[in-house]
Amino acid sequence: MAFVSMEVYDVIIVGGGPAGLKCAEVLGHAGKHVLLLEKNNCFGQKLCAGGLTMKDMEVLPLPGEFIEHRITKASIHSKLQKAETIISDPFLFTINRKELGIYQAGLLKDLSVDVKMNSHVTEIRQNKVILKDGREYEFKFLVGAEGYSSVVRKHLKLEVKKRLIGFQYTIPMPEVDPVLEIFLDPGNFYTWYAWIFPHRNSIAVGCCCDPKRVNHRKIIRNFQNWLIRKNIDVGNAKLESCPISYDFKGLQFGNIFLTGEAAGLASGFTGEGIYQALVSGQEVAKMILDTQYTSHALDQMHKYNRVLHRVMLLFRIFGPFRGLLFEFFLFLMNRKWFRNRINARFL
Numbered sequence: 053m054a055f056v057s058m059e060v061y062d063v064i065i066v067g068g069g070p071a072g073l074k075c076a077e078v079l080g081h082a083g084k085h086v087l088l089l090e091k092n093n094c095f096g097q098k099l100c101a102g103g104l105t106m107k108d109m110e111v112l113p114l115p116g117e118f119i120e121h122r123i124t125k126a127s128i129h130s131k132l133q134k135a136e137t138i139i140s141d142p143f144l145f146t147i148n149r150k151e152l153g154i155y156q157a158g159l160l161k162d163l164s165v166d167v168k169m170n171s172h173v174t175e176i177r178q179n180k181v182i183l184k185d186g187r188e189y190e191f192k193f194l195v196g197a198e199g200y201s202s203v204v205r206k207h208l209k210l211e212v213k214k215r216l217i218g219f220q221y222t223i224p225m226p227e228v229d230p231v232l233e234i235f236l237d238p239g240n241f242y243t244w245y246a247w248i249f250p251h252r253n254s255i256a257v258g259c260c261c262d263p264k265r266v267n268h269r270k271i272i273r274n275f276q277n278w279l280i281r282k283n284i285d286v287g288n289a290k291l292e293s294c295p296i297s298y299d300f301k302g303l304q305f306g307n308i309f310l311t312g313e314a315a316g317l318a319s320g321f322t323g324e325g326i327y328q329a330l331v332s333g334q335e336v337a338k339m340i341l342d343t344q345y346t347s348h349a350l351d352q353m354h355k356y357n358r359v360l361h362r363v364m365l366l367f368r369i370f371g372p373f374r375g376l377l378f379e380f381f382l383f384l385m386n387r388k389w390f391r392n393r394i395n396a397r398f399l
């Protein structure tokens with residue numbers, strides 16, 4: 053009988069999004085024998101508005117050529133008012149997710165990381181990952197970094213109960229005004245909001261809602277009606293949608309770790325998750341390298357998520373009166389002292 057020996061990796065990372073690639077980078081620098089498995093044939097095939105904040109930039113200093121717009125101006129709209137905020141230093145950077153993937157993957161060159169594309173993990177059995185095409189690899193540590201539909205999370209029997217659904221059109225546009233626009237419209241988007249993010253030759257127009265609170269079809273209908281009212285012509289652009297998990301249950305389960313959205317670390321209010329993915333990917337790698345490691349960066353990240361969560365709860369508690377709250381918020385945003393406090397806290 054032929055005996056085929058299986059290579060044992062120190063760490064296997066499932067998924068090559070911001071979390072998985074960051075985790076691989078830190079482990080690779082420490083000389084760990086790492087395998088990163090990505091189901092697609094290229095990185096960054098993820099529906100996203102492509103907005104990074106200063107917090108993302110601190111974890112992933114991104115070279116200038118990868119940045120599409122440095123945003124210094126935001127407009128927030130409610131039904132009756134508009135508040136504009138202009139800051140001298142950019143507070144948001146728009147990027148193309150595929151290019152972000154190319155940049156992060158480039159950082160793995162010359163490190164002890166094997167990257168295998170077209171490698172769809174379908175099952176975890178004992179200390180092995182099993183791929184759709186039958187390949188098997190053995191690990192000492194396993195990191196689930198494969199986003200919302202995480203196989204590793206399913207293996208841990210951690211159901212995702214708290215989620216949003218994001219809907220988005222990417223509309224081609226030759227000239228784009230580099231302004232971030234946010235629309236607080238409780239009649240259509242309830243506690244959540246719609247956005248316009250400027251990109252190099254397009255705009256990302258989207259919205260998100262909790263499907264438990266608003267029926268999926270109703271959100272789409274409201275979004276389409278809102279686009280018509282705003283005179284936004286989507287042309288031939290296709291409506292795309294993707295769930296966002298904010299059901300955090302922990303990072304470490306023995307020799308198995310979860311990061312990014314697999315861990316449910318996105319914000320249930322803004323839907324942002326790249327910062328959380330980068331931080332958790334980086335910090336999980338440090339936890340694998342040093343079992344005594346305590347992470348300040350993770351505390352900061354959880355704190356940020358908690359603040360956003362409280363804002364969401366506040367908007368939710370106001371129920372049918374949240375429109376009044378939004379108007380009051382914009383009234384305050386049009387006052388310099390309040391705007392400065394918000395900018396200092398969040399931007």
Ligand SMILES: Cc1cc2nc3c(=O)[nH]c(=O)nc-3n(C[C@H](O)[C@H](O)[C@H](O)COP(=O)(O)OP(=O)(O)OC[C@H]3O[C@@H](n4cnc5c(N)ncnc54)[C@H](O)[C@@H]3O)c2cc1C
Nearest residue numbers: 067069070071091101102103173198199218312313325326
């Ligand atoms: C409409 C929308 C707009 C958004 N806009 C923003 C924004 O502007 N800013 C922001 O910060 N966040 C935004 N987000 C959230 C953000 O995109 C995610 O939170 C973030 O990408 C999570 O990163 P991740 O690395 O955890 O997972 P992902 O980015 O989802 O990466 C997971 C990777 O794993 C791979 N994979 C999945 N399953 C398997 C498998 N079984 N085997 C192998 N590989 C697998 C996938 O192909 C993918 O490459 C948005 C989300 C949506 C839906």
